[in-house]
Amino acid sequence: MSEPLLRVLSRMRSHILAPDDLVKAVASGRQKGLTPRWRRVEFRYVDLKAGRHLQVTSYDDTQAHTANHLAGGAARDAVDDLLDEPFANWHVETTTQQHQVRVTKRLEAVVHTTDRAEELAPERGHDRDKDRLLREDDPVFVALGLSDEDGRMKPSRQAKYRQVEEFLRLLDSSITDAIDKGHLRRPTPEDPLRIADLGCGNAYLTFAAQRFLAAVRGLPVRLTGVDVREQSRDHNAGLATGLGVDADFVVGSILGAQLDPAPEVVLALHACDTATDEALVRAVEWQASLVLAAPCCHHDIAAQLRKAPTPSPYAVLTRHGILRERLADTLTDGIRASLMRIQGYRVDVMQFVESQHTPRNTMLRAVRAGSPVKGGGVVKEYDDLVATWALEPRLAVLLDARP
Template sequence: MPEPLDAALTKVRELLLDPNLTRAVAAGRRRGQRPSVVRAELRPVVLKAGRRLQISTSDGSRPYTRNVAPGTEAGAAVDALLAEPFGNWHVETADATLQLRVTKSGEAQLHRAAADRAGAEPSGHDRTKDYLLDPGDPIFAEIGGSAAKRRQVDAFLRALAATLPDELSGPLRVVDLGCGNAYLTFAAYRYLAQRGVDVELVGVDVREDQRRRNTELAERLGWADRVSFVAGTIADAVVEPAPDLVLALHACDTATDEALARAVRWRSRWVLAAPCCHHDIAAQLRTRPAPPPYDLLTRQGILRERFADVLTDALRAGLLRLHGYRTEVVEFVDSRHTPRNLLIRARRTDGTATGQQRAEYRDLVDQWQVRPRLARLLTEDAPGG
């Protein structure tokens, strides 16, 4: 049941100053209000000078961290944060977890649960280190926080972390093509901003209602100045300037090819694409006999479809290599959770394809008598976006 906000914040304050505090996060914003920072995180640390309360805040692009002494200094710092119009608080102590959400009417919804000690590490700091984005982060209150979604978010962020260098110089411009409801878009922004990256992110989706929904969510999170959305097709949406990183996560069938082609034309430095559905090559395989001795490979419909998936992504990786990208095809999410679990990860090197690489690609398409959609897109006289 809702309760007065002041009373709820008093309970939060008690836990924030409790010696058993392990971690707390404040994020989001109340209706019609905007905090001076987009996120605050508190946790106890032990320094040479003794125990301190570490407070890390972020303005959406760069973090700021300070350590305050227990007592009056910590109390004043906590009071200042509680006075900010955050929409969500998540507080963990050794004994309990408390979540506060401010409703549209300005009341508080509180949920308190006993700490889950099953399988916990000795330190409260260690419980969440398995995830790159803490499962208790208030962002999950907005995008959904089921166990399956948290696993997918974490798998994606690990792939993102493995793609980008440890240190990024200058701003990073990211475009998510075919972003849908954008929960991975928002997760990417949260993760990169927490790393201290100066990131600006644009989501593209063909549906205007998705653009409105995602824009409203960015405003609620206080990120509207760094995360924006446009309605349009992957091939034609206006995105300026060209991005450094292109995401295309589960864009269906040849929409993945359109995203890859646009990334190549943009000369984007990095590409992460999780293909979904592979009808184009599958349809071509159905119209012609398989080259010998592979008739058994395509005679059965289910085997032909699966082979088409593999052939499609192998050709995509080969084409990216021919256009100056170092490309890997890796597992995205464990296959127990989804059969669409491949990720094409590419980094532009500006290297020139060798004769052997060109021959490998040409021999494969000639043998199977197919022409990938991505090859057609890359040879068309299309604008660069």
């Protein structure tokens, strides 16, 4: 049932301005036809030498901006300023409850509140490591070998830690938004959210996702990792047992994996070349509600560009090898986005880790929002693109080959 937006935001304001009770609050998304100053804003209280402060971390498209406001008048002014922004979603956690707020097209609010099974003690440390979604001393990181036995992240694994952290932020906001907008059902302990990680390898992100969603977010989830190597299955299953993690691992190719019931969320992270296409077509076959795919290499389209004549007037883009490879990357992911739109998905292509941490930092996020498109501008746009460049994308071939 919807409520007046101002009334709901006033309630959330009181929770955010409660220094002893707030655990974390997150504002994200945008109301229809409006764009907030920030892509995402996070709130939490930290204890500094000058007293307790509300720490506000605001994210634009490239970086995070953090400011600390003394509890009281300064914090109130900061919160009021951000409550005026046209965010579409608010997630507010207190020591005893979790509140999910979705702003409707009519600018009303739908609120879902759940009580915690037991009171949660908030972390007030101001150290940036303690502000992570999963701390570096988390048992998952120790078991995976990212952190040492004393719970300190190994210097050689800092880039992987950063990658995991940014992925979890994106996963968190994507699942929250999909649930709030009705694209993804709200899971229950009796029927947890089904998530598949295709080509999971050593399952760093599989374990981190399960740990964060279940232990931090309190969402009932069941993860399944798929990898072609038996060694990976045995290794990951042993870690899951030792950690008490609710996850399954199966041996099989991405195209050959049989998962019943079908997953609702599909992850494909750094699957090489056309393995990403295989993961996307499986997601379409399963009618997955949410897909997060971080492509790795793009050899297939790059090879086609080398063989086919370059259409006029684009020869300058393929004359030099490095430019041709970058063009192949862009064409590949643009084509994937178009084909997923044709299949009825709303698609965003974004950077999820800064380029200084990894050169493979593109993420395709697809949310199933309707039925496949049979014609119109989206289909014509795709047809014109592949015809101009004389391309036969692997994803298109796989989609056409479906029974």
